[in-house]
Every structure is written in structure tokens, then in C-alpha cells.
Amino acid sequence: MKALTTAWLGIVMLCVTTLAQAQLTIEITRGSDRATPIAVVPFATNGEQLPEDVARVISDDLERSGHFAPLARDDMFDRPSRSDDVSYGEWRALDVRYLVVGEVSRDGDGYRIRYELMDVSGSQRMLGETVTAGNGELRSGAHFISDQVFEEITGIRGAFSTRIAYVTAQGVADDQQFGLYVADADGHNSQRVLESGQPILSPAWSPDGQKLAYVSFESERPAIYVQDLASGQRIRMTSFEGLNSAPAWSPDGRRLAMSLSKDGRPEIYVMSVGDRSVERLTNSSSIDTEPDWAPDGESLLFTSDRSGGPQIYRYDLASGEQDRLTFTGNYNARGRFAPDGDAIFLIHRSSNGYQVARQDLDSGRLVTLSETRWDESPSVAPNGTMVIFATRQGDNGVLSAVSADGRASYRLPSAQGDVREPAWSPFLN
DSSP states (O other), X not given: OEEOOOOOOOOEEOOTTSBOSOOBOOEEEEOOTTOEEEEEOOOBOTTOOOSSOHHHHXXXXXXXXXXXXXXXXXXXXXXXXXXXXXXXXXXXXXXOSEEEEEEEEEETTEEEEEEEEEETTTTEEEEEXXXXXXXXXXXXXXXXXXXXXXXXXXXXXXXXXXXXXXXXXXXSGGGOEEEEEEEETTSOSOEXXXXXXSOEEEEEEOTTSSEEEEEEOTTSSOEEEEXXXXXXXXXXXXXXXXXXXXXXXXXXXSEEEEEEOTTSSOEEEEEETTTOOEEEOOOOSSOEEEEEEOTTSSEEEEEEOTTSSOEEEEEETTTOOEEEOOOSSSOEEEEEEOTTSSEEEEEEEETTEEEEEEEXXXXXXXXXXXXXXXXXXXXXXXXXXXXXXXXXXXXXXXXXXEETTSSOEEEEOBSSSEEEEEEEOOOOO
């Protein structure tokens, strides 16, 4: 048996466990034409009414990844709960490649979730185990199962149990209220971290997923804070004259890269989290901003207009060399490394607007991924399969996500106000 690991004037600090009213919903906007057919049969419950449909959560997770095309429940001829009861010929007739079955039962104050994954074409069981989930943790249990199924089939670690951070804005002009939230990767279980009457920008997860760095204007000028999510305790890391922006954690969690204008124009600096000493990296007559660490911690991406318009550069920390990476078009900004370091994701301006793009670092080939026109703030899932970003839907700011190959996408709108500044967490265990 495997136990589930649960792993800006007038600020109102609220405990991160407070459930908030900024729930996001999922709207699939484009499915991949290469998605693998799979069926997730409704799990048996012994007639008990459960607070969550575990099989539905798993099916939605897999569909959202762009790798799978789940079979509609109405098209299922049979609904087995055990591999021994599976008639493989019937599922092959429905063109199903993989099958997930299972059962949920009460276990004291929590639940036992037994599941099995079958290869239909090979008529064999691939995976099976029992997961325990505490009371109120059925969705977490379902996400855990989704992770296991995804990895077993694709060989890629699943990221369904990760979280996202984002900023909301409600009201207009002087009456605007801003909120910093964290939620499950599918938008559920949103929790408010911070509420303010002044803007909140650029949330960034620490490598252990326990803290958020962000920019707050609560003292009438931008300052960078680091907040512990469990305790709510926060520390103001910078409050220099001028710009304090775009914090980014080093892979080891010991340093923060940022853009500061304390010495003139915005430049890239690195701060030691322990003693808050800062080191200036860039020194130019341009605007240098939006740093991002390479996965190996040996270099940084940043955006600079030193060539006449925003382009992405790489700074080598050992040599101090700075190389331009992007050359397609006259606007490329907010570069973010893929987890394997072989590519970067960015905002590229073309005749279709500002869109999320992916550039291979070896070839320099740039491919536009999104189909929207006002995209900003891309953030990459820790397994590199999806990119979440902010965009517009009518008059509203929404979050959207696109697969790394551009074949699948979905939206996460909120019923309350604009949503912006997304940040995808690292793996949490």
C-alpha cells in the first residue's frame, strides 16, 4: 500500500489554508491530434456518495495534458472495477489503447483508492496499487494516480500534483483589490496568500515549493518579499530606490536573481538569500530585466533592449559573457528555460500579436505555440510538457496553458475579475 504524500496600503495577511473565492475552471480549447486513446472507467464506490469523482479527476488530468484522449463515459459498454473483469476485445473495438479501473472505499476518516492500469492492445495489466487519502484529500489522491499513470505510459514524470500561483485584480482605478493565490494545477482548491489595495507582481516559487517571492507596492514603491506558505511569515528582501522587480530563485534556493535600478538603469543583480548581499551582473546603457536561472545554475536568461528592441540574452556566471539568443523578429521577452535546459519558452511578437513560443537552443529554431494574441508571463511545468501564461478573453484577463509542442491547450478563467502573473510550482515531493 502506498500512502499519499500531502505534501501591496492596508495589507491583510491571511493564513494560506483559508479557502478563497478565486477558483479557476478548466476549459479545453484545443485537443492534440496525436493524443492516445484511453478510458478511465468510473470507480466503484459500493453505493456510497463521495465528495469527488476520482475517475473524472483522473480523466480530466490526462486530457488536459494533451497526451491522452479519454473515452466519453456514454460510449463505455462495460464498467469493470478490476483487471480480472476486463474484456479486452470490447475495449479494442472502441479503439481504446489503455484502460484505468478502480474502486474507492472508506478507510476510517479517510479513503482507500485501489486502481489498475491495463494495456488493452497487449491484454495485460501494467500497474496497480492502493493509495490512501485523508478526509478532504480525494482530489489529491486522484492527482497522484494521474501522475503514476502518465509516467507509466509516457516515461515522463506527471505534474498533476503540482500547484500554480497567480494574481487576481478586481474593481477599477483606485478601488482595485489585488490577491495572490495558490491552487492545484487544475485550478481547484485556491487559497489566498495575500490581499492588498496595491499591485502584486511576479510570484516565483522557491525550489522546494515552500516559499513564494513576489513584488509588492504596499510601501508606495516596489519591493521584493519572500513569504513562507505554511506559516504566512514574510520578509522584505529589497526596498532600494527605483525598480525592484522580477525575482527568480536559483536552483539551490540560496540566491535570488532580480532586476534593480538602484544604480541607474534596470540591471540584473543576484542576492544571497542568507545575508541579503547583492552582486551586480550586467552593466549597460539598456534595460535589463526578467532573469531566469538555467537548470544547472551556471547561467541566467534575461531580457534586454540593448539591440534596439527586447531580445533574450544569456549571462554565463563563470565567465561573465553575455550572448544574444533570440534573432527571430523584433520582440522576444520573458524567457524561461525548459527543465532539461535544451530550449526556452518566451513571448514572441509576430503579425498575430504577442504569443507564447518555444526556441530550441541548439538550432535557434523558434516555433509559436499559442493561438491567442495578448500573451504574457509564461511559466513552464516542472516536467516541461506544458506552459501556463496570462492572456485576454474578451475584456477579462485569464490564464491559459499550451503543450510544449503547441498541439493542445486549455483556459483557466475565474468568475471574479482578472487573473494574471501565473507561476507553476516545482515538483512538491
